[in-house]
Amino acid sequence: MRVPPKLHFLQPDQLKLVSDWKYLAEGSHRRCLLLEAVARDLPRIPSFRLGRRPVPRRPLRVTGSAVHHSVLHNAMVIGRGVVADAEGGLLIDSVSGLGKGADNNLAAHVAAVGLVWRENVLCTPAWCRGPPVAHIREPLFHLLNGRDQNYTHFLFEVLPKLAFRQAMPAPRPRLLVSAAVARSFGWLFSALGVGEDEMLVAPEAGWLRVDEIHVAGEPGWQHQGVMRALRDLVAGETPVDRARIYIRRIGTKAWARPLLNETAVIERLVARGFRIIVPESLPREEQMAVMRSADVIAGVYGGGLLNSLFCPPGTKVLSLTSTGYWRSSLDSAANSLDLRVVEVVGDCFLARHDPNNSAFVLDLDALDAACDALDL
Secondary structure, three states, X not given: OOOOOEOEEEXXXXXEEXXXXXXXXXXXXXXXXXXXXXXXXXXOOOEEOOOOOEXXXXXXXXXXXXXXXXXXXXXXXXXXXXXXOOOOEEXXXXXXXXXXXXXXXXXXXXXXXXXXXXXXXXXXXXXXXXXXXXXXXXXXXXXXXXXXXXXXXXXXXXXXXXXXXXXXXXXXXXXXXXXXXXXXXXXXXXXXXXXXXXXXEOOOOOOEEEEEEEEEOOOOOOOHHHHHHHHHHOOOOOOOOOEEEEEOOOHHHHHOOOEOOHHHHHHHHHXXXXXXXXXXXXXXXXXXXXXXXXXXXXXXXXOOHHHHHHOOOOOEEEEEEEOOOOOOHHHHHHHHOOOEEEEEEEEEEOOOOOHHHOEEEOOHHHHHHXXXXXXX
């Protein structure tokens, strides 16, 4: 068995639709519809920019794709985690974002997952044209992603799929993860009740032959049941005495969306009872315990703040962001996870080389107004 030199997209709706786990696993090229497509209006979270008056914002319309659980037998895992059948049909649900990019900048999307787009033809990379580096005969559950070394993208695009694997009847297939995930996020799987013996680390080069692989699409944060199921996997009770926490970013993370007047912001928040934590300075287990103990979590928008996924229902979230980095994820989280979210939007100094991570400054009156809106 070798990877065909030319590949093509295999859409989930080309697979046979079944409604039962048993029948799904018994045949290849089958799928279960896990979640219907959603399109609904979410009220935007309160937002402050200048002074004490909230910024008027239109209701946010959230659209989430239908999510399928698919299975392929005698399959290949190539590139940075793309699943293909023996004829070179790529099951695009396996890599978040690739399907969404099919009509826009496809070359960049396929390059991100280690494939080649040449003269309008999707090709196998040269380093994948030899024999497989391994033949995996046990069932696997696909949990790879081209950008899964980034914690924020991992939380958005990869981790929610775990809820589907946890819903499968025992014995469940092992998780196929990258070396980067096993190295960086093994603590997170442990906190979610997934042991090392339940994971198989994919080789960093070459391709795999797999007898049976399960693939779930990306639910994102729009689907309430998935997000609540993930939160429910986190062990531990909510403490009676809960804290107000400001997450401070240091090192290389401080260069991404740096808050230029952070010292003044911290002074205002400390006066309201916040304590400052630097997640990287704490053991991983303690980081999770901090999230569970929070009554309020504040910080610059990013992976640290998105750990609010693991906070108890009713936790207040103060999101600090900029006009150059407005994202809707916390709007969805507020709806899905019963969080109370307010944001402060600062003026941004756009950097040409990386607009997403440009420096910004917060208006302190707007910060005070946001705190008052959260009853802090």
